[in-house]
Amino acid sequence: MDQQCFYCNGELEETNFHYASFIQDSDHVEHPLCSECYKEWLVGNKG
Numbered sequence: 001m002d003q004q005c006f007y008c009n010g011e012l013e014e015t016n017f018h019y020a021s022f023i024q025d026s027d028h029v030e031h032p033l034c035s036e037c038y039k040e041w042l043v044g045n046k047g
Contacts, residue, residue, distance in 0.1 A: 003017075003032055004032075005017070005032060005033050005034040005037050006020070006022075006031035006032060006033055006037070007033060007034075007037040007040075007041075008034065008036075008037055010034050012032055012034055013034075016034070016035050017032050017033060017034055017035065017038070018032070018033050018035065018038040019031065019032055019033070020032075020033050020038060020041050
């Protein structure tokens with residue numbers, strides 16, 4: 001897969017990544033995150 005993690009820019013494994021929603025210019029957009037960055041993103045959303 002030639003896609004990279006939105007946070008760490010690491011190469012994403014084809015079966016081990018997640019999409020996360022972000023607000024960008026008043027629009028909701030989805031970016032791919034590796035599993036580790038996705039875990040951090042979830043913790044950040046929980047507060």
